[in-house]
Amino acid sequence: MNNDKAREYFSAYAEGTLEPGLAQSFEAKLKADGTLKAEYEQFQSTLEELNSLRFEEIEVPFDLNDRISAAIDKSIYDKKRAASPGWTTWLRNLAFGGLAAAAIFGAYFTVKMANGSTSMASVGTIASSSEQIQYSPTDQGIEMKYRPSESHKVTIRGGSDGDESVQVGRNGWVNELTNAQPSAAIFKVQIQGDTPESIVVVPGTQRSKVVTGQGSIVDLAKAVANRYHVPVILKVANPETEVSWNFGNGDAPSEAAKSLSGLAFSADMRETGVLSISDN
């Protein structure tokens, strides 16, 4: 048995799993070679130190599970966004350059003409809700895209910078509402001449474990955003309507719908991953 071969048997010999014949040869080798014997003794010390690894106390971060949930939610959103129609990119471009806007409008109208239909179902929601703001989740909050057929003023209330108003023309507008706080934040978005205003609930950085509660429809929307980490758009005439909730094992839309059963509201999840609550 040469030294390299003997080293191959270090672990098995130390664990007592080396075959008796080989163990005998190994012992004879160590007896004949003092240097190898010293090496094996150091190996045994190394094993002892390795076995002490299991006693190391490692503190687990208190927010680890929230971090995991947030990473999963982000993955879900990213998948949904990747699967959503490409017009979102068009609209972003639309907001930033005239040439790009012309090309995009060209593409838009080309699709419309090619379809030969005014329903525009094949291009998602852009035609049927062109006078409404389109919402989609982002890493930090929610993105708003709006392209009215004629100029309208949009007012956003509830942001840290106070009320903001912007005049949006036919070239469109893109804006993002973000929330760095642990729990959900509320923004009120009003398009001039359009009632009721939209209440936009942007989830915070942490996920809540609270499943029961009572309050207004707005409170329910916050609870859903906190619990399921989804943005909620509320467009109802009376947001102060009282409601109670007790979330079960379902997803955000089914639990919101369950909480609203018997009331004149409906909840549905949009393709983009935004929960919408509106009057029936």
Place this chain on the structure above:
Amino acid sequence: MSEAYLDDELLIRRAQGGDRSAFDALISKHSARAYQYAFRLTRNPEEASDVVAEGFVRVFNALHNFKGQSAFTTWLYRIMTNCFLDIRKKEKNRSALSIESALVTNEGDVELQVEDTGASPHELTEKGERERRFEKAVARLPEYQRAMIMMYHAEMMSYEEIAAALDLPIGTVKSRLNRARLTLREMLQKDEELFRI
């Protein structure tokens, strides 16, 4: 009864059916152990949290493929190990890490990463000197060997469990672990000689 106390098999079945709270319960049950393993590999709380978060995202996305042929924890170890290796690979591509030396083994393990603790031998306290040099030596092992060492010695997994987690024959696990231990002994011996100078 809290869902975290339910059997993995039941929670997985429910999670596969779309029950998010069942998946949350799986996270609650296994995240601490996953974190401790990731921390042992990275020695960095932030990086360990990243490994665990990314690992659970992969578990979530691949859960429908989990057939229960191995224990959930075995599968989890495999995913966490792959996440750790992938994150390190990305880092290597992004920035040049200092390479103290190269060690070519029979199986082609060639790189030893140096994780400089910033402490010179003189700065090490006498009491913790051996432990710190040991920790540093473990950190210098190639990532794959380090993962095996941690699975066996810290996580107390059997050779069979490690073989299942890494999808390797048991003989390969045994020989690679022996090689990792030999490498570690050699590094510690060299460190000790240097320290004596």
